[in-house]
Amino acid sequence: MHGVVTLAIVVIAFVTVRPLDFTGRGLAVAVLLVITTIALSARHLPEPWLPPRVAPLWLAVGVVAAAALIGMSRSGSGYLLAYFLVGHIGYRLPLRQALALAALSSLLCGAVLYLRLGPGHELVPWTLGVTTGLPVVVGILSRSRQGAVEAGIASAESAERAARAEARTAVLTERSRIARDVHDVLAHSLAGINMQLELADALIDTGDLTKVREAHDRAHSMVKESLKQAQWTVHALREDSLPLLESLEAMIESSGHRDVLTVGGTVRELPARISQNLLRIAQESLTNAARHAPGGTVRVELVFDTASTTLSIRNGPETRETTAGVGSGMGLLGMRERVALLGGAITAGPVVEGAERGGWQVRAVIPE
Structure with missing residues (x-):
């Protein structure tokens, strides 16, 4: 749109400004008209093509040429x-420049x-030349509006990037939570x-087949218990509420221990995510x-305090040879992440x- 307006102004100037030929004053008018036209047309060039140090220079040349054109021409709309x-100038340059x-344009055009x-001085009043500096206000306002639009776009893009980063963080957090749960199970x-x-x-x-059968039965029982634990994990991943005490007692029993759970304080229902992580x-x-x-x-000790819940698990030293392989090393790290x-x-x-x-002892204190 701006390009069409500029083209229209240039066409009007070439059609109306006189004298316009290749000799004498007409040649001078033609040269000034070309210089002013080039200065005005350069407004459509991308800013990287015209560095900030160059812009004031070519706009100043354009102002001087426009004032000279008003003085040299006999008629026409060169003042446009x-x-x-x-x-x-108001749109392109900083406020002071x-x-x-703009003051230079008013001074030169008004003086001419x-x-x-x-x-052609008798055709228009000198005050018309002074008013050539007024459009700088329109340019400044347009620049401010454009700056506000660009700031709004930048803010929206920044908010979008922040939202994407937050979503990615949420995904990574959820992946870590699922990894911990799968590892635990x-x-x-x-x-x-x-x-077993x-x-x-x-x-x-x-050759003691009775004890072999007992070990086999315990392994078979653990397989069944593992299926239950898999169901617990699915419920936990869905953030379903788990019965803390019942689940904890069943878990302890499945590990081969009985009557080792001590409960202190007033038992109450805890938020699902606290129950899940304690389990x-x-x-x-x-x-x-x-x-x-x-x-x-x-x-195992579970204590319900006024503002927190404390879970303590303490085991004594081994009484038989350790046969289990080396762990993954992620267990304690996962517990610390959960509590954090x-x-x-x-x-x-x-x-x-x-x-x-x-x-060994593990003690976790979870605030509510």
Whole structure:
């Protein structure tokens, strides 16, 4: 649209401005008209093509040429070129430079007409030349509006990038959560089954088929329990509410321990994500106890305080040879991540006193 307007102004100037030929004053008018036209047409060039240091120079040349054109021409609408050129100055240049060139245009054009330096001075009042600097205001306002639009677009793009980054972070967080849950289920289930199968394999050499059958039955029972745990994981991934105490008791029993759970404080229903993570912490701790301290005693304590819930799992040293393989190393890291996401605190380390001395303890405190 701007290009069409510029073309129309240039065409009008070439049609109306006189004299216009190849000799004398007509040649001078033609040269000035070409210079002014080039200066006005350059407004459509991309800004990288005209560096900031060059723009004031070519616009100043255009202003001087437009003022000279008004003085040299006998008739026509050459002053329109000055108006549009000054308007673009307000849009293209910084405020101080724009106002300076606008003042220069008013001064030169007004002086040409006031001093009657050209043959066409009697056709228009000198105040018309002074007003050639006024369109700079329109250019400045247009520049401000364009800046606001660009700022709005930049803000929208920034918000979109932030939303994409947030969505990606949410996806990665969810992947980490699923990875922890899958690890917990596999580690707990497969470690227990592997221990029973290795025990059965070792007992075959002794010829004690009764004990072999018992180990086989325990492994078979663990397989069934693993299916239940898989169902727990599916519910947890769907953020369904799990019965904390019942699930914890079943988990402890499936690990081969009975009557080792102590509950303190006033029992209450916890948010689903807290129950889920407490169960996973207990599951990982029981798995580690079975892997690294087979045959050792286990004690589990769940305390409901006013503003937090504390889960402690303590196991004694192993009482028989450790047969489980090396763990993945992700168990303790996963527990720390779970507690950190809930804003809680966790401690894990060896037991240095009491009946379980030489064993291991995990203690997680989850605020509500």
